[in-house]
Amino acid sequence: MSVDYLNTITENASRLGMRIQESISEHTRDINLAQSNASYFDADDKTKNIRKQLDSSSDREKLDAMKRLIALISKGRNVSEYFAQVVKNVASQNLEIRKLVYIYVLRYAEQEPDLALLSINTFQKDLNDSNPFIRAMALRVLSGIRVPMVGNIVVLAIKKSAADFSPYVRKVAALAIPKCYELDESHLPSLIQTITTMLGDTSPLSIGSVAVAFEAVCPTRLDLIHQRYRRLCKLLVEVDEWGQIDLLNLLLRYTRTMLPRPIISSNGEEVDRDIEILLSSVEPLLQSRNPAVVLAVVRTFWYAGPPSAYGKIVRPLLRLLQFSKEVERVTLSYILVLARTEQALFAPHYVRFFLFSEDSRQIKAEKIKLLVYLINYENHQAIFRELIEYTEDANDEVVANCIQAIGKCAALVPESMQQCLAALTAMIKNNHDVVVSNAVLVLKHLVQTQLSQTSKIAGPSKSSINIIASLARKIDDIHHPQARACVIWLVGQYCSSDEATPGPAGLTEWAPDVLRKCAKGFALEDVLVKLQIITLAAKLLVLNPTDQTLILLNRYVFLLARYDSNYDVRDRARVLSSLLLGVAPSILASYDEIIPAEERGGVVLRNEQVKVVLFNGKANISVSDNTEHASNATIGSLGVITGKSALSDTVLPDWLEKGVESSLRDSPDDAPAAPVPSSMSSSAVKTKLGGPVILTPTIGSSSPASSSGNGRKWASNLDEFFNEAAQFEEGSSEEDDDGEEEEDEEEEGKGGTEEEEEEEEEEDGTENSDGSERDEEEQYPQTKEANEKGYQAFE
Numbered sequence: 200m201s202v203d204y205l206n207t208i209t210e211n212a213s214r215l216g217m218r219i220q221e222s223i224s225e226h227t228r229d230i231n232l233a234q235s236n237a238s239y240f241d242a243d244d245k246t247k248n249i250r251k252q253l254d255s256s257s258d259r260e261k262l263d264a265m266k267r268l269i270a271l272i273s274k275g276r277n278v279s280e281y282f283a284q285v286v287k288n289v290a291s292q293n294l295e296i297r298k299l300v301y302i303y304v305l306r307y308a309e310q311e312p313d314l315a316l317l318s319i320n321t322f323q324k325d326l327n328d329s330n331p332f333i334r335a336m337a338l339r340v341l342s343g344i345r346v347p348m349v350g351n352i353v354v355l356a357i358k359k360s361a362a363d364f365s366p367y368v369r370k371v372a373a374l375a376i377p378k379c380y381e382l383d384e385s386h387l388p389s390l391i392q393t394i395t396t397m398l399g400d401t402s403p404l405s406i407g408s409v410a411v412a413f414e415a416v417c418p419t420r421l422d423l424i425h426q427r428y429r430r431l432c433k434l435l436v437e438v439d440e441w442g443q444i445d446l447l448n449l450l451l452r453y454t455r456t457m458l459p460r461p462i463i464s465s466n467g468e469e470v471d472r473d474i475e476i477l478l479s480s481v482e483p484l485l486q487s488r489n490p491a492v493v494l495a496v497v498r499t500f501w502y503a504g505p506p507s508a509y510g511k512i513v514r515p516l517l518r519l520l521q522f523s524k525e526v527e528r529v530t531l532s533y534i535l536v537l538a539r540t541e542q543a544l545f546a547p548h549y550v551r552f553f554l555f556s557e558d559s560r561q562i563k564a565e566k567i568k569l570l571v572y573l574i575n576y577e578n579h580q581a582i583f584r585e586l587i588e589y590t591e592d593a594n595d596e597v598v599a600n601c602i603q604a605i606g607k608c609a610a611l612v613p614e615s616m617q618q619c620l621a622a623l624t625a626m627i628k629n630n631h632d633v634v635v636s637n638a639v640l641v642l643k644h645l646v647q648t649q650l651s652q653t654s655k656i657a658g659p660s661k662s663s664i665n666i667i668a669s670l671a672r673k674i675d676d677i678h679h680p681q682a683r684a685c686v687i688w689l690v691g692q693y694c695s696s697d698e699a700t701p702g703p704a705g706l707t708e709w710a711p712d713v714l715r716k717c718a719k720g721f722a723l724e725d726v727l728v729k730l731q732i733i734t735l736a737a738k739l740l741v742l743n744p745t746d747q748t749l750i751l752l753n754r755y756v757f758l759l760a761r762y763d764s765n766y767d768v769r770d771r772a773r774v775l776s777s778l779l780l781g782v783a784p785s786i787l788a789s790y791d792e793i794i795p796a797e798e799r800g801g802v803v804l805r806n807e808q809v810k811v812v813l814f815n816g817k818a819n820i821s822v823s824d825n826t827e828h829a830s831n832a833t834i835g836s837l838g839v840i841t842g843k844s845a846l847s848d849t850v851l852p853d854w855l856e857k858g859v860e861s862s863l864r865d866s867p868d869d870a871p872a873a874p875v876p877s878s879m880s881s882s883a884v885k886t887k888l889g890g891p892v893i894l895t896p897t898i899g900s901s902s903p904a905s906s907s908g909n910g911r912k913w914a915s916n917l918d919e920f921f922n923e924a925a926q927f928e929e930g931s932s933e934e935d936d937d938g939e940e941e942e943d944e945e946e947e948g949k950g951g952t953e954e955e956e957e958e959e960e961e962e963d964g965t966e967n968s969d970g971s972e973r974d975e976e977e978q979y980p981q982t983k984e985a986n987e988k989g990y991q992a993f994e
Contacts, residue, residue, distance in 0.1 A: 248264075249264045249267055249268065249281060250281060250284055252264035253265075253281065253284035253285060253287070253288065254284060254287075258291070258293045258296060261288055261291065261293070261296050262293065262295055262296050262299070265285070265288075265296055265299035265300065265303070266299065268281060268285070268299075268303060269299055269302060269303065272303070272306055279307045279310050279311060282303075282307050282310075282311045282314050283314060285300055285303050285304070286300075286304065286314055286315075286317060286318050288300050289301075289304065289318045289321045289322075290321045290324075294333075297333075297336075298336070301336055301339070301340045304318060304340060304344070305340060305343040305344070308343070308344040308345065308346060309344075309345050309346070312346045312348075315344050315346060316346065316348070316349070319341070319344075319349060319352065322337045322340055322341050323337075323341075323352070323356070325337030326338065326341075326356055326359065326360065331363070331365035331367055331368050332367070334363065334365070334368050335360075335365075335367055335368045335370075335371040338356055338357070338360050338368070338371050338372060338375055339371055339374075339375065341353050341356050341375075342356075342357070342374075342378040342379055343378065345382055347383055350379065350382055350383040350385075350386060351386075353375070353378075353379045353382070354379060354386050354389050354390070356375075357372050357375050357376060357379060357390075357393060358389070358393055360372035360375075361373075361393050361396060361397050362396075366400075366402035366404040366405045367404060367405075369397065369400060369402065369405040369408075370404055370405040370407075370408045371408075372393075372397070373394075373397055373405055373408035373409045373411065373412045374408050374411065374412070376390050376393065376394065376412040376415070376416055377411070377412055377415035377416060380415065380416045387416065387417075390412075390416055390417075391416065391417050391420065391423075394416060394417065394423070395423050397409045398413070398423060398424070398427050398431075399427060401434075403434060403437035403438045403439065404438075404439065404442075406431070406434060406438055406442065406446065407438045407439055407442015407443065407445055407446055408442065410442065410445040410446040410448075410449045411442075411445050413449060414445065414448070414449060418452075421452070421453050421456055421457060424449070424450075424453050424457075425457075425859075425863040425864050426863070426864060426865070426866040427866070428450070428453060428864045429473065429476055429864060429866065430866065431446065431450060432450065432476050432477050432480040432481075433476075433480055435447070435450075435480050435481060435484065436480065436484065440487065440489040440491070440492050441489075441491075443484060443487075443492050443495065444491055444492060444495045447481065447492075447495045447496065447498075447499055448495065448835075450477060450499070451498065451502060451503055451851070452851065452852065454473075454474060454477060454503045455502065455503065455851055455852050455853070455854055456852050456855065457855070457858050457859045458471050458474055458855075458858040458859075459471050459854070459855065459857055459858040460854035460855070460856075461474065461504070461505040463505060463506065468505045468506075468507055470504075470505050471858065471861075472861070473864060474503060474504070477499070477503060478499070478500065478503070478504050478508060481496045481499050481500075482496075482511065484496045485497075485511065485512065485515040486515070490519050490522055490526045490529075490530070493515050493516075493518075493519060494519075494529070494530070494533060494834075494835070495835070496512070496515075497512045497515070497516060497533060497834070498834045498835045500512050501537065501834055502834070502851055506541075509537075509541055509544055510544065512537075513544050513545065513548070516530055516533065516534055516537075517548060517551055520551065524558075524559060524562065527562060528559070528561055528562055528565070528840075529840060531552075531562065531565040531566065531569065532565065532839045532840050533834055533839065534569060535565060535568060535569055535572070535839075536832065536834055536839060537834075538569060538572040538573060539572060542572060542573060542575070545573055546573045546575060546578065549570065549573045549574075549578050549581070549582060550581075552566045552569050552570055552573070553566070553570075553585055554566050554567070554585070554589055554592075560594055560596060560597065563589075563592070563597050563600075564596070564597065564600055567586070567589070567597070567600045567601060567604050568600075568604075570582050570585070570586070570604065571604045571607050571611070574608055574611055574612060575611075575612065576612060576614065579608060579611075579612040579614070579615050580615075582608065583605070583615060583618065583619070583622075586601050586604050586605050586608070587601075587605070587622055589601040590602060590626065590634060595633045598631075598633055598634060598637070599633060599637045602623070602626070602637040602638055602641055603637065603640075603641055605619055605622060605623065605641065606619065606623070606641035606642075606644060606645055609645055610645075610648070616645070616649065619645065620642070620645060620646075620649075620663075620666060623638045623641055623642040623645070624642065624666055624669065626638035627639065627642070627669070627670065627673060627677075628673075632678055632679060635676070635677055635682065636677065636678075636679030636681065636682035637682075639670065639677060639679070639682035639685055639686060640681060640682055640685055642666065642670070643685040643686070643688070643689055646663045646666055646667060646689065647689070649663050650663050650693065663693075664693065667689050667693055668707070668709055670686045670689065670690075671686065671689075671690050671709045671712075671713050672709060674686055674687075674713055674716060674717070675716060680724075680727050680728055681727060683725075683728050683731075684725075684727045684728050684730075684731045686713075687713065687717065687728065687731040687732060687734075687735050688731050688735075690709070690710050690735060691710075691731070691734055691735035691738040691739070692738075692814065694706055694707055694710035694735075694738065694739065694742065695707075695742055706739060706742055706743055710735075710739060711739060711748070711749060711752075713735070714732070714735055714736055714739060714749075714752055714756075715752065717732045717735070718732070718736075718752055718755060718756050718759075721756060721759050721760075722759060722763075726765050726767060726768060729760065729763065729765070729768045730767065730768060730771050733756060733757070733760055733768070733771050733772055733775060734771070734775070734813070736749075736752060736753045736756045736757070736775075737753070737775045737813060738813050738814065739752075739753075740753050740779060740782060740783055741779070741782055741806060741809050741810055741813060744782045744783050744806065750783055753779075753783070756772075757772050757775075757776050760772030761773075778804065778809055778812065778813075779809065780803050780804075781803040781804050781805055781806070781809070782806050782809055833850060833851055
C-alpha cells in the first residue's frame with residue numbers, strides 16, 4: 200500500500216509540474232516573442248538560410264525569413280539579392296507575411312523594376328479583395344513602386360479606390376495621388392478630376408487626406424472649393440486630428456483668397472458670413488488634446504478673424520504651456536508674435552511667463568523677450584524685480600539677456616528710469632565679468648539717452664554725470680573690450696565741466712586720469728578700445744589745448760598708434776593728428792620729420808570747428824535688440840521657431856479688396872426646407888409634416904380668448920382638456936366607420952379617371968435628391984397608426 204501511495208504522489212507531482220510549466224510558458228509567451236524579435240537584429244550569421252526559408256512551404260519559416268530581411272534593411276544592409284524569392288510570396292495567404300513582403304517590395308522596386316512588374320497582377324487582384332485592409336495595402340504598394348511605366352495602372356487604381364465604399368481605402372487613395380503626380384506629371388488632369396470627386400466625400404476619415412492631395416497637386420485651384428467650403432467647415436470637428444491641420448490650412452488659404460477682409464471701423468466690425476461659419480466651426484477645436492491642432496486654430500483666428508475674436512485664443516495657448524518642454528518652446532514663439540502686435544491679450548497673464556530653474560536656455564530666452572513685450576505701468580515693478588533676480592543665473596547668455604531687458608524696461612516705462620540706473624550701477628560692482636560688461640553696455644545707452652533728453656531742457660543731469668564718474672573710476676576693473684570702449688567714449692563725450700568742478704580748466708578731474716591709465720597699456724588693448732583711446736586724447740586736448748601734460752600724453756598715444764599693427768588704428772591716428780594741427784601744432788613733431796609743414800597743404804580748422812567735428816559727430820548709440828527676430832515670420836512657419844526665414848516657409852496670400860460672389864459657395868445642401876403652402880391638400884400636409892399632428896380636442900369652450908380663426912374653440916383648463924380627450928377617444932371608433940363609408944361613396948361619385956388621380960398623387964408626393972419619388976412610409980418612418988390618428992385630428 201505504501202508503495203502504491205508513493206507512486207500516486209509521484210505521478211500527481213509530475214502532472215502538477217507539467218501544468219505549472221505550461222502555465223509559465225503561456226504567460227511568458229509575449230516576453231519570449233519580444234526577445235525573439237530582438238534576436239533578428241543580431242542574426243548576421245544566419246543569413247545563409249534565408250533563401251531556403253523563403254522557398255519553404257512552412258509559413259513560420261517564411262515569416263522568420265522576412266523578419267530577418269526587414270531587420271537587415273533597418274540596419275542599412277543591402278538585401279536586394281533575395282528579391283526574386285520574396286516576390287514569390289507576394290500572394291501568401293498569411294497576412295503578416297504579405298505585410299513584410301510589401302515593405303520589402305517598396306524598398307527595392309526601383310532597383311529591380313522588371314521583377315517588381317511581375318507582382319503587379321497580384322496587387323491588381325488584391326484591389327478587388329473583400330478585406331478593405333488588403334485593398335488599401337495593395338494600393339499603397341502600387342503607388343509606392345516608383346517605376347514610370349506603371350503610372351497608368353496606378354491612376355486607374357486610384358480612380359477605382361476613390362469610389363470604394365470603405366473610407367479607409369478612400370483615404371489611402373487620396374494619399375496615393377501625390378505619389379502618382381511625382382512619378383508622372385502628365386496624369387495631372389485625371390488626378391485633378393479624382394480630387395474634385397473626393398472633395399465631395401462625406402467621410403471625416405478621408406477628407407483630411409484629400410486636403411493633403413489638393414495641396415500637393417493643385418494648390419492654386421481654389422475654385423474647386425467654392426460649393427464645398429461650408430460643408431468642409433462643418434465637417435472639421437469630425438475629421439481626425441492631423442487631417443484637421445491640413446484642412447484648416449486649406450480653408451485659411453481659401454478664406455484669404457476668396458473672401459473679403461473683415462472691416463474694422465468706429466461703428467463696429469463687419470465680418471463676412473462665411474468667415475463667421477469658419478470661426479464658429481473651428482472654435483471647438485481650441486479644446487483639442489493635440490497641441491498642433493490648437494496652434495492651427497490659433498493661426499486661423501489670427502489671420503482670418505476680427506480683433507474681437509483674438510481673446511478666444513489666449514486661454515488655449517496658456518494651456519499648452521503645461522504639455523511638455525517642446526510644446527512650450529513652440530507655444531512661446533507663437534505668443535511672441537501675437538504679443539508684439541496685441542500686448543493687451545497676454546499682459547494680465549505675465550506671471551505665467553516667469554522663469555523656472557528647470558527651463559532650458561531657449562525657453563528662458565523666449566520668456567525674457569516676452570516679459571519685455573508685456574511690461575507696462577501696472578506690472579513693471581514685478582517684472583523688474585524678476586529680471587534682477589535672473590541676473591544670478593548660471594547661464595551667461597541668460598544673464599546678458601536679462602540685463603538688456605532691464606535697459607528696455609527703462610525705455611518702455613520712463614517712470615522706472617532711475618530705478619534701472621540704480622540697479623545697473625550696483626551691477627558694476629559685481630565680480631562676474633559678464634554682469635559688469637553687459638551692465639556697462641546698457642548703462643551707456645541709458646545715460647546717453649537721459650543726457651540727450653535733459654540737455655535740451657536744463658543741461659546735463661547731475662545723477663548721470665555721477666554715474667559716468669563711477670564708471671571712470673572702475674575702468675581698471677572692466678575687462679570686456681566693448682564695455683571698456685563704452686566707458687572711454689562716455690568719458691570723452693561728457694568730460695567737460697563748469698568752473699566749480701575741480702580739475703584742469705574745462706575738464707573734470709577724472710577724465711585725464713582715465714587717459715593716463717589707458718595710455719599705459721595701449722599696446723595690449725583691443726582694437727576697439729585703442730580707437731576710443733585715440734579719440735579721448737583728441738577730445739581732451741581740444742578742451743584744454745594749453746595743458747602740457749595733455750600734450751605729452753597725446754604725443755605718446757599718437758606715436759604708439761602710428762606704429763600699431765592694425766591699419767584702422769593707424770588711419771584714426773593720422774586723421775585726428777591732422778585735425779588737431781590748428782589746435783596744438785607741436786603734437787605733430789614726429790610727423791614733421793616725414794612731411795614738412797610747408798608741403799602738407801589742406802585746410803587748418805580752428806578750435807571751435809574741431810569741437811564740432813569731435814563732439815557733435817556720430818551719436819554712437821548701438822544696443823543689440825534680440826527681441827526683434829523674425830518680425831515678418833508667419834505663424835505656423837519654421838521662421839517663427841528658429842528666428843530665421845526659411846525657403847520652406849509658407850506665405851499666406853493677401854486679402855482681396857472684395858471677395859468673390861457669395862453665391863458661388865451656395866450648394867444644394869445649404870438650401871433651407873421648403874415651407875408648407877396653405878393651399879396644399881390634407882394628404883400632402885400629412886406627408887410633409889413627417890409625423891402625426893396631434894391637436895387639442897375642443898368641445899363646448901366658449902371663451903373668446905381661446906377661439907381660433909376657423910371658429911374652433913380650445914379647452915380653458917386641464918380638467919376640461921381631459922374630459923374632452925375622453926369623449927374624443929369614445930367617438931373615434933364610430934367616426935372611423937362613418938369615414939370609411941363616406942370615402943366609398945365619394946369614390947363612386949367621382950367622375951375623374953385614374954390618370955387624374957395619379958397626377959394628384961404626383962403633385963402631393965416628394966422627390967429624392969436624384970429625382971426618384973418616395974413613398975410616404977419610406978420617407979417618414981412613422982407608424983401607420985400614428986399617421987391615421989394625426990390625420991383624423993387634423994380633419
